[in-house]
Every structure is written in C-alpha cells, then in structure tokens.
Amino acid sequence: MNSTNKLEDVKVNVKLKLAALWTSLMFLYIYVDYFALYMPKKVEYILQGKVFVFEISQGFLMTAMASMSIPALMIFFSVVLPAKANRLTNISIAALFIPYTLFNLSGETWIHMVFAAVVEVALLCLIIYYACKWPLVRLD
Numbered sequence: 001m002n003s004t005n006k007l008e009d010v011k012v013n014v015k016l017k018l019a020a021l022w023t024s025l026m027f028l029y030i031y032v033d034y035f036a037l038y039m040p041k042k043v044e045y046i047l048q049g050k051v052f053v054f055e056i057s058q059g060f061l062m063t064a065m066a067s068m069s070i071p072a073l074m075i076f077f078s079v080v081l082p083a084k085a086n087r088l089t090n091i092s093i094a095a096l097f098i099p100y101t102l103f104n105l106s107g108e109t110w111i112h113m114v115f116a117a118v119v120e121v122a123l124l125c126l127i128i129y130y131a132c133k134w135p136l137v138r139l140d
Contacts, residue, residue: 017130018078018090022071025097025123029068032104032116039110052107071097083134090131094124 036042049056074093081089101120105113 014130014134015079015086018086018127019075021123021127021130022074022078025071025120026068026075028116028120028123029071032113035112039108067100087131087134091128094127094131098124
C-alpha cells in the first residue's frame, strides 16, 4: 500500500475572507496609533490637547471613534449581510477608506506609518477585489 499525505486545501468563503481582511486592517490601524506614541514629543502634544492640527475635544474623539467603528463593524457585516448587500457595502466602504487612509499620512510621517498605509491600501484593494469577484450562483 502506497500512502501519500496531502494537505487539504479548504475553500474559504468570501465572507470570511472579507472579515479577515477587515480584521487585519483594524490591527494595523491600532498598531500605527500605538507606535505613534513612541514618536518624540507625541505624548507631550497629546497632554497639551493636540493631535496633528486638531484640538482634542469630545467632538474630535467622537469623530475618531465613529470613523474607526466603520471598519470594526465591517468585520461583523462581512459575515452576516446577505451577498448582494455585502458586496455593495464592502466595495463602497473600502473605496471610501482608501483616501481616508492616505489622509492619515498628513503631518509628521515616519516610515512605519508609510509602510502601514501601503499595506492598508493593499488590504482595502483586496477587499474591493474579493467583493467584485464574488461568485455568482447559477440558477439553471
């Protein structure tokens, strides 16, 4: 008897691929903000009530929280929304987040931020790609 072991290549549902991409994106967002705290004077500026050119206020923090809630919720929505709504939502939200991601490079930019932005844009492009290539169900 000749037995050979072969790895099973399990097909991953497009919903799970999208959720995984949004999760990866969220980790990058969190780590970029975390590593920014190690930049010289960054904590001092925060303690003075400034982030970039913005005053830290309830409105600023609410806006930041609302904008970061969108990709966080997309993890969930990618799994539970019906295919048609899921496809449209993923394409439009990912497309809107590309300029948002690039805007985050405004001001003092270090190489880790540029690297993360490149990876984030690549992830957003993959989200758009997978959503556009969503398999069609044949109704024969």
